[in-house]
Amino acid sequence: MGLTSNKVLVLAVLSAVLLFVGTVWWWPRLARRNWRAVIGRIGLLLVTQVAIFASIGLFANQAFGFYASWADLFGQESGQGVVVFHGGRGGSDGGPLQVVDTQPVSVSGGTRPQIGGQIQKVDIVGRTTHIATPAFVYLPPEYFQSRYRTRTFPAVTILTGYPGTAAALIKGLHYPQTAHDLSKNGQMQPMILVMMRPTVAPPRDTECVDIPGGPQTETFFAKDLPDAVSAHYRVGKKPGSWGIVGDSTGGYCALKLAMHHPESYAAAAGLSPYYKAPIDPTTGDLFHGNKEMRNSADLRWFMQHK
Numbered sequence: 001m002g003l004t005s006n007k008v009l010v011l012a013v014l015s016a017v018l019l020f021v022g023t024v025w026w027w028p029r030l031a032r033r034n035w036r037a038v039i040g041r042i043g044l045l046l047v048t049q050v051a052i053f054a055s056i057g058l059f060a061n062q063a064f065g066f067y068a069s070w071a072d073l074f075g076q077e078s079g080q081g082v083v084v085f086h087g088g089r090g091g092s093d094g095g096p097l098q099v100v101d102t103q104p105v106s107v108s109g110g111t112r113p114q115i116g117g118q119i120q121k122v123d124i125v126g127r128t129t130h131i132a133t134p135a136f137v138y139l140p141p142e143y144f145q146s147r148y149r150t151r152t153f154p155a156v157t158i159l160t161g162y163p164g165t166a167a168a169l170i171k172g173l174h175y176p177q178t179a180h181d182l183s184k185n186g187q188m189q190p191m192i193l194v195m196m197r198p199t200v201a202p203p204r205d206t207e208c209v210d211i212p213g214g215p216q217t218e219t220f221f222a223k224d225l226p227d228a229v230s231a232h233y234r235v236g237k238k239p240g241s242w243g244i245v246g247d248s249t250g251g252y253c254a255l256k257l258a259m260h261h262p263e264s265y266a267a268a269a270g271l272s273p274y275y276k277a278p279i280d281p282t283t284g285d286l287f288h289g290n291k292e293m294r295n296s297a298d299l300r301w302f303m304q305h306k
Contacts, residue, residue: 004165009058016051023048096228098123105138105176113144119176122232126224129216133200136166138176140183140190143234152236155192155229156243157221157265159250162205162282164197194229198246198253205282208253209297212288221253222261240266247271255299275299 001008023044030040101121110116120137142148158169169175175193182188198208201215210216226242229235235242244265246254251273258268277286277297287294295301 004062012055012058016055019048019051096125096127097232105180107177107180114141117141117180124228126220129220129224131200131215131220135194135196136170138193142190152234153190153192154241155194155235158193158195159246159253160197161248161250163199166196169195192233192235198250204284207277207283207286208256209277209286211286221257222264226264243267245269259302
Protein backbone atom coordinates (compact mmCIF):
# COMPACT_ATOMS: atom_id res chain seq x y z
CA MET A 1 0.00 0.00 0.00
CA GLY A 2 1.34 3.38 -1.03
CA LEU A 3 2.09 6.21 1.34
CA THR A 4 -0.69 8.37 -0.09
CA SER A 5 -3.34 5.63 -0.35
CA ASN A 6 -6.58 5.96 1.58
CA LYS A 7 -6.15 2.41 2.88
CA VAL A 8 -2.99 3.35 4.76
CA LEU A 9 -4.69 6.40 6.28
CA VAL A 10 -7.77 4.42 7.33
CA LEU A 11 -5.59 1.68 8.82
CA ALA A 12 -3.59 4.23 10.81
CA VAL A 13 -6.73 5.96 12.12
CA LEU A 14 -8.35 2.65 13.11
CA SER A 15 -5.17 1.60 14.87
CA ALA A 16 -5.07 4.87 16.80
CA VAL A 17 -8.73 4.55 17.83
CA LEU A 18 -8.36 0.92 18.92
CA LEU A 19 -5.21 1.69 20.88
CA PHE A 20 -6.91 4.61 22.61
CA VAL A 21 -9.89 2.44 23.56
CA GLY A 22 -7.52 -0.30 24.67
CA THR A 23 -5.60 2.14 26.85
CA VAL A 24 -8.79 3.28 28.60
CA TRP A 25 -9.93 -0.34 29.01
CA TRP A 26 -6.64 -1.68 30.36
CA TRP A 27 -5.64 1.32 32.47
CA PRO A 28 -7.32 0.12 35.72
CA ARG A 29 -5.48 -3.19 35.43
CA LEU A 30 -2.20 -1.35 34.94
CA ALA A 31 -2.72 0.94 37.93
CA ARG A 32 -0.68 -1.28 40.19
CA ARG A 33 2.75 -0.18 41.42
CA ASN A 34 4.81 -3.14 40.27
CA TRP A 35 7.32 -2.83 37.45
CA ARG A 36 5.21 -4.80 34.98
CA ALA A 37 2.31 -2.36 35.36
CA VAL A 38 4.60 0.64 34.94
CA ILE A 39 6.12 -0.80 31.75
CA GLY A 40 2.62 -1.61 30.49
CA ARG A 41 1.43 1.96 31.01
CA ILE A 42 4.49 3.39 29.30
CA GLY A 43 4.13 0.97 26.39
CA LEU A 44 0.43 1.71 25.85
CA LEU A 45 0.93 5.47 26.00
CA LEU A 46 3.91 5.34 23.65
CA VAL A 47 2.27 3.12 21.04
CA THR A 48 -0.99 5.09 21.15
CA GLN A 49 0.79 8.40 20.67
CA VAL A 50 2.84 7.02 17.78
CA ALA A 51 -0.37 5.83 16.10
CA ILE A 52 -2.05 9.21 16.61
CA PHE A 53 0.90 11.17 15.25
CA ALA A 54 1.21 8.76 12.31
CA SER A 55 -2.46 9.35 11.47
CA ILE A 56 -2.03 13.11 11.63
CA GLY A 57 1.13 12.92 9.53
CA LEU A 58 -0.50 10.75 6.87
CA PHE A 59 -3.51 13.06 6.70
CA ALA A 60 -1.29 16.14 6.37
CA ASN A 61 0.79 14.42 3.68
CA GLN A 62 -2.33 13.59 1.68
CA ALA A 63 -3.56 17.16 1.99
CA PHE A 64 -0.32 18.94 1.15
CA GLY A 65 1.69 16.36 -0.81
CA PHE A 66 5.01 16.50 1.03
CA TYR A 67 6.08 12.95 0.04
CA ALA A 68 4.90 10.81 -2.85
CA SER A 69 6.03 7.35 -1.65
CA TRP A 70 7.64 5.45 1.21
CA ALA A 71 10.97 5.64 -0.60
CA ASP A 72 10.51 9.39 -0.94
CA LEU A 73 9.76 9.68 2.80
CA PHE A 74 12.86 7.73 3.83
CA GLY A 75 15.16 9.36 1.28
CA GLN A 76 15.61 6.21 -0.80
CA GLU A 77 13.92 7.25 -4.02
CA SER A 78 16.04 6.94 -7.14
CA GLY A 79 13.56 5.96 -9.85
CA GLN A 80 13.88 9.23 -11.77
CA GLY A 81 16.83 11.52 -12.07
CA VAL A 82 19.80 11.93 -14.34
CA VAL A 83 19.86 9.67 -17.38
CA VAL A 84 23.48 8.61 -17.85
CA PHE A 85 22.96 8.22 -21.60
CA HIS A 86 19.74 8.63 -23.45
CA GLY A 87 21.06 9.44 -26.88
CA GLY A 88 19.15 12.71 -26.79
CA ARG A 89 15.92 10.86 -27.46
CA GLY A 90 12.89 11.11 -25.25
CA GLY A 91 10.98 8.04 -26.30
CA SER A 92 10.18 5.56 -29.03
CA ASP A 93 9.21 8.34 -31.45
CA GLY A 94 12.22 10.49 -30.61
CA GLY A 95 10.30 13.25 -28.82
CA PRO A 96 11.55 14.75 -25.55
CA LEU A 97 8.02 14.63 -24.11
CA GLN A 98 5.84 11.53 -23.95
CA VAL A 99 2.19 11.45 -22.80
CA VAL A 100 1.65 8.40 -20.60
CA ASP A 101 -1.86 9.04 -19.26
CA THR A 102 -4.76 11.50 -19.32
CA GLN A 103 -7.41 12.51 -16.82
CA PRO A 104 -10.35 14.91 -16.77
CA VAL A 105 -10.40 18.16 -14.83
CA SER A 106 -12.65 18.17 -11.75
CA VAL A 107 -15.06 20.83 -13.00
CA SER A 108 -18.61 20.75 -14.31
CA GLY A 109 -18.58 18.97 -17.67
CA GLY A 110 -14.94 18.11 -17.15
CA THR A 111 -15.23 14.71 -18.82
CA ARG A 112 -15.23 16.53 -22.17
CA PRO A 113 -11.91 18.23 -22.98
CA GLN A 114 -13.72 20.91 -25.01
CA ILE A 115 -15.54 21.98 -21.83
CA GLY A 116 -13.24 21.17 -18.92
CA GLY A 117 -9.86 20.88 -20.57
CA GLN A 118 -7.59 17.94 -19.86
CA ILE A 119 -4.70 16.94 -17.60
CA GLN A 120 -1.98 14.85 -19.22
CA LYS A 121 0.65 12.93 -17.29
CA VAL A 122 3.92 13.14 -19.20
CA ASP A 123 7.53 12.01 -19.03
CA ILE A 124 10.09 14.60 -20.07
CA VAL A 125 13.72 14.02 -21.03
CA GLY A 126 16.03 17.01 -21.38
CA ARG A 127 17.86 16.98 -24.69
CA THR A 128 20.92 18.79 -23.34
CA THR A 129 20.90 17.75 -19.67
CA HIS A 130 19.51 14.21 -20.11
CA ILE A 131 17.45 14.70 -16.97
CA ALA A 132 14.28 12.61 -16.97
CA THR A 133 11.30 13.55 -14.82
CA PRO A 134 7.51 13.19 -14.78
CA ALA A 135 5.09 16.11 -14.88
CA PHE A 136 1.41 16.94 -15.33
CA VAL A 137 0.27 19.25 -18.13
CA TYR A 138 -3.07 21.04 -17.98
CA LEU A 139 -4.55 22.00 -21.35
CA PRO A 140 -7.44 24.52 -21.29
CA PRO A 141 -10.76 23.78 -23.04
CA GLU A 142 -9.88 26.18 -25.85
CA TYR A 143 -6.94 23.95 -26.77
CA PHE A 144 -9.46 21.33 -27.98
CA GLN A 145 -12.00 23.66 -29.60
CA SER A 146 -11.96 23.84 -33.39
CA ARG A 147 -12.09 27.64 -33.56
CA TYR A 148 -8.79 27.80 -31.65
CA ARG A 149 -7.03 25.01 -33.54
CA THR A 150 -4.33 27.35 -34.87
CA ARG A 151 -3.98 29.43 -31.72
CA THR A 152 -0.93 29.26 -29.48
CA PHE A 153 -1.17 29.61 -25.71
CA PRO A 154 1.01 31.04 -22.96
CA ALA A 155 2.50 28.51 -20.56
CA VAL A 156 3.34 28.52 -16.86
CA THR A 157 5.70 26.16 -15.04
CA ILE A 158 4.38 25.40 -11.54
CA LEU A 159 6.77 23.91 -8.99
CA THR A 160 6.12 22.27 -5.62
CA GLY A 161 8.34 22.52 -2.59
CA TYR A 162 10.97 19.92 -1.68
CA PRO A 163 10.50 17.02 -2.02
CA GLY A 164 6.86 17.52 -2.97
CA THR A 165 4.57 15.61 -5.27
CA ALA A 166 3.17 17.07 -8.48
CA ALA A 167 -0.22 15.44 -7.86
CA ALA A 168 -0.71 17.78 -4.88
CA LEU A 169 -0.81 20.72 -7.29
CA ILE A 170 -3.93 19.14 -8.78
CA LYS A 171 -5.63 17.51 -5.79
CA GLY A 172 -4.53 19.86 -3.02
CA LEU A 173 -3.90 23.28 -4.54
CA HIS A 174 -6.35 22.85 -7.46
CA TYR A 175 -4.30 24.74 -10.03
CA PRO A 176 -6.14 23.32 -13.09
CA GLN A 177 -9.57 23.91 -11.55
CA THR A 178 -8.65 27.47 -10.58
CA ALA A 179 -7.20 28.23 -14.02
CA HIS A 180 -10.35 26.85 -15.65
CA ASP A 181 -12.69 28.94 -13.49
CA LEU A 182 -10.69 32.17 -13.83
CA SER A 183 -10.48 31.76 -17.59
CA LYS A 184 -14.18 30.97 -17.85
CA ASN A 185 -14.99 34.15 -15.90
CA GLY A 186 -12.70 36.27 -18.06
CA GLN A 187 -10.22 36.94 -15.25
CA MET A 188 -7.27 35.37 -17.07
CA GLN A 189 -6.55 34.12 -20.55
CA PRO A 190 -6.47 30.39 -21.28
CA MET A 191 -3.01 28.97 -20.67
CA ILE A 192 -1.09 25.73 -20.42
CA LEU A 193 0.13 24.69 -16.97
CA VAL A 194 3.19 22.46 -16.55
CA MET A 195 3.01 21.09 -13.00
CA MET A 196 5.96 19.30 -11.46
CA ARG A 197 8.32 19.21 -8.53
CA PRO A 198 11.83 20.67 -8.52
CA THR A 199 13.22 17.36 -7.25
CA VAL A 200 14.34 15.98 -10.60
CA ALA A 201 17.21 13.91 -9.17
CA PRO A 202 15.70 12.34 -6.03
CA PRO A 203 16.43 12.08 -3.24
CA ARG A 204 18.85 14.97 -3.73
CA ASP A 205 17.61 18.53 -3.36
CA THR A 206 19.42 20.27 -6.20
CA GLU A 207 17.90 23.72 -5.54
CA CYS A 208 17.65 24.24 -9.32
CA VAL A 209 21.43 24.58 -9.53
CA ASP A 210 23.75 23.38 -12.30
CA ILE A 211 25.88 21.24 -10.00
CA PRO A 212 29.48 20.76 -11.18
CA GLY A 213 29.78 17.11 -12.20
CA GLY A 214 26.13 16.53 -11.24
CA PRO A 215 22.57 17.26 -12.39
CA GLN A 216 22.29 20.39 -14.52
CA THR A 217 18.95 21.31 -13.01
CA GLU A 218 18.94 25.02 -13.78
CA THR A 219 19.62 24.36 -17.46
CA PHE A 220 16.88 21.74 -17.50
CA PHE A 221 14.25 24.17 -16.24
CA ALA A 222 15.55 27.15 -18.21
CA LYS A 223 16.06 25.43 -21.57
CA ASP A 224 15.13 21.77 -21.83
CA LEU A 225 11.70 21.99 -20.23
CA PRO A 226 10.38 24.93 -22.31
CA ASP A 227 11.85 23.38 -25.46
CA ALA A 228 10.24 19.99 -24.78
CA VAL A 229 6.83 21.45 -23.99
CA SER A 230 6.92 23.87 -26.93
CA ALA A 231 7.86 21.05 -29.31
CA HIS A 232 4.83 18.99 -28.25
CA TYR A 233 2.13 21.59 -27.55
CA ARG A 234 0.97 24.82 -29.17
CA VAL A 235 2.87 27.20 -26.91
CA GLY A 236 3.47 30.80 -27.93
CA LYS A 237 6.89 31.58 -29.40
CA LYS A 238 6.91 35.30 -28.62
CA PRO A 239 8.91 36.74 -25.71
CA GLY A 240 6.78 36.71 -22.62
CA SER A 241 5.00 33.46 -23.46
CA TRP A 242 6.37 31.67 -20.39
CA GLY A 243 5.98 32.34 -16.69
CA ILE A 244 6.90 30.34 -13.60
CA VAL A 245 5.51 30.05 -10.06
CA GLY A 246 6.32 27.86 -7.08
CA ASP A 247 6.10 27.52 -3.33
CA SER A 248 8.93 27.13 -0.82
CA THR A 249 11.82 25.51 -2.73
CA GLY A 250 9.76 25.86 -5.89
CA GLY A 251 9.30 29.54 -5.12
CA TYR A 252 13.04 30.03 -4.77
CA CYS A 253 13.57 28.20 -8.06
CA ALA A 254 10.90 30.27 -9.80
CA LEU A 255 12.41 33.59 -8.75
CA LYS A 256 15.95 32.48 -9.54
CA LEU A 257 15.10 31.11 -12.97
CA ALA A 258 13.31 34.31 -13.97
CA MET A 259 16.21 36.43 -12.70
CA HIS A 260 18.91 34.31 -14.32
CA HIS A 261 16.99 33.55 -17.53
CA PRO A 262 14.57 36.36 -18.42
CA GLU A 263 14.68 35.17 -22.02
CA SER A 264 12.97 31.95 -20.87
CA TYR A 265 10.64 33.22 -18.13
CA ALA A 266 9.26 36.73 -18.42
CA ALA A 267 7.36 36.61 -15.12
CA ALA A 268 7.70 34.74 -11.85
CA ALA A 269 6.01 34.44 -8.47
CA GLY A 270 7.29 32.80 -5.29
CA LEU A 271 4.91 31.63 -2.57
CA SER A 272 6.73 31.52 0.79
CA PRO A 273 10.10 31.37 -0.97
CA TYR A 274 13.55 31.78 0.45
CA TYR A 275 16.29 33.67 -1.36
CA LYS A 276 19.48 31.69 -0.92
CA ALA A 277 20.23 28.05 -1.69
CA PRO A 278 20.83 26.18 1.57
CA ILE A 279 23.62 23.70 2.13
CA ASP A 280 22.41 20.75 4.18
CA PRO A 281 22.36 16.93 4.07
CA THR A 282 19.61 16.93 1.41
CA THR A 283 21.49 19.22 -0.97
CA GLY A 284 25.04 18.00 -0.55
CA ASP A 285 27.81 20.18 -1.97
CA LEU A 286 26.04 22.24 -4.62
CA PHE A 287 28.90 24.50 -5.67
CA HIS A 288 32.13 22.56 -5.10
CA GLY A 289 33.92 25.66 -3.88
CA ASN A 290 32.81 27.84 -6.81
CA LYS A 291 32.24 31.23 -5.19
CA GLU A 292 30.67 32.75 -8.30
CA MET A 293 28.04 30.01 -8.45
CA ARG A 294 27.34 30.33 -4.73
CA ASN A 295 26.87 34.08 -5.05
CA SER A 296 24.59 33.72 -8.08
CA ALA A 297 22.38 31.34 -6.09
CA ASP A 298 21.92 34.10 -3.48
CA LEU A 299 19.14 36.19 -5.00
CA ARG A 300 19.78 39.24 -2.84
CA TRP A 301 23.44 39.21 -3.87
CA PHE A 302 22.41 38.74 -7.50
CA MET A 303 20.08 41.75 -7.41
CA GLN A 304 22.78 43.97 -5.93
CA HIS A 305 25.65 42.92 -8.18
CA LYS A 306 24.14 41.94 -11.54
